[in-house]
Amino acid sequence: MLLESLILARESHVSPESSEAIVLRGVDFSETSRIVTFLSPMRGRLACMAQGVKRPKSQLAALLDTFNRVELVYYWKDGRSVQRLSEASLLDGYPAIKRDLEKAAFAAFPLEIASKVAHENEPSAELYAALARGLDSLGGWNGSVRTHVCWQALQLLSASGFEPSLGACVDCGSDVDRAPGFAYRGGVTCPQCAPDRRLSEEGFKALCALVASRERCPAAPGDEAFDVVRRYAAHQLMAPFQSVRVLDQMFSPAGNSGK
Ligand SMILES: [Zn+2]
Numbered sequence: 001m002l003l004e005s006l007i008l009a010r011e012s013h014v015s016p017e018s019s020e021a022i023v024l025r026g027v028d029f030s031e032t033s034r035i036v037t038f039l040s041p042m043r044g045r046l047a048c049m050a051q052g053v054k055r056p057k058s059q060l061a062a063l064l065d066t067f068n069r070v071e072l073v074y075y076w077k078d079g080r081s082v083q084r085l086s087e088a089s090l091l092d093g094y095p096a097i098k099r100d101l102e103k104a105a106f107a108a109f110p111l112e113i114a115s116k117v118a119h120e121n122e123p124s125a126e127l128y129a130a131l132a133r134g135l136d137s138l139g140g141w142n143g144s145v146r147t148h149v150c151w152q153a154l155q156l157l158s159a160s161g162f163e164p165s166l167g168a169c170v171d172c173g174s175d176v177d178r179a180p181g182f183a184y185r186g187g188v189t190c191p192q193c194a195p196d197r198r199l200s201e202e203g204f205k206a207l208c209a210l211v212a213s214r215e216r217c218p219a220a221p222g223d224e225a226f227d228v229v230r231r232y233a234a235h236q237l238m239a240p241f242q243s244v245r246v247l248d249q250m251f252s253p254a255g256n257s258g259k
Contacts, residue, residue, distance in 0.1 A: 014075040016086065021046060022131055023068045024115040028054070035082055036064050037115065038072065041128040045118035048074050048085035063088045067097060067107065069132060081120065096139030103138055105250055106145045108243035109230070110134055110152035116237045117160035130155040137217055147222030150229050151210045157229075158211060162236045166208050169193050179204055182228055184235035196231075200224060 021038035024045070029035045032054045038046045053060045063070055073087040097103045114131045118124055134152035141148045157163060165187030169176050172193055180188040181195020188204070189195040199207070203224035210220055230244050 044122040151217040
């Protein structure tokens with residue numbers, strides 16, 4: 001098998017590479033193939049053609065389910081946007097997320113952020129670590145799911161250069177410490193500068209705690225913070241979020257989040 005791979009690599013001027021990766025999404029390409037997009041620490045957003053994956057007996061299909069953390073072998077060729085997948089093995093399928101409808105639905109939001117902020121062929125170790133840490137933690141989380149995905153979203157935004165300003169007014173730079181305004185163009189605002197909304201004292205403290213806690217999700221009220229972060233992310237990334245549209249259809253708006 002190894003010899004076969006090496007011969008193939010030499011013949012077609014491609015190099016086999018292996019990497020850990022998380023499945024961001026997949027789209028059908030042909031009767032038998034899918035293009036699967038991963039986040040990988042070394043290559044950033046990585047699209048691979050998974051040939052034969054739609055055949056009934058393909059063992060790859062289950063491995064390439066969204067959210068899965070996998071070990072990949074693929075053939076890398078500079079300059080092409082879709083690489084060829086060779087093998088995959090499962091590292092973690094996050095069953096505790098997938099069997100919980102609310103967690104699975106909300107987890108699609110940080111996953112969509114990761115796919116929007118990641119770039120092709122750009123080392124993304126910090127972003128990858130934040131995504132993996134968030135998925136690891138969500139499975140066993142017993143608190144508000146909104147709080148948890150808000151924390152995940154803020155950690156991904158921070159890891160990719162989109163951390164909101166929470167200490168100084170985004171317009172004039174003056175210190176802000178109590179229940180400020182918030183502007184989606186960058187963060188908190190002082191009383192003299194124009195906000196898009198007001199933050200409650202509780203909401204402001206929750207946002208600060210969620211940004212500051214890098215390793216684990218803190219206990220914090222999530223409804224206001226989630227509402228701020230979903231709008232902030234859409235404004236910063238200049239993109240509507242399909243996952244948030246689905247959440248609005250499935251769950252009642254903030255204020256009645258269940259768990
Ligand atoms: Zn100001």
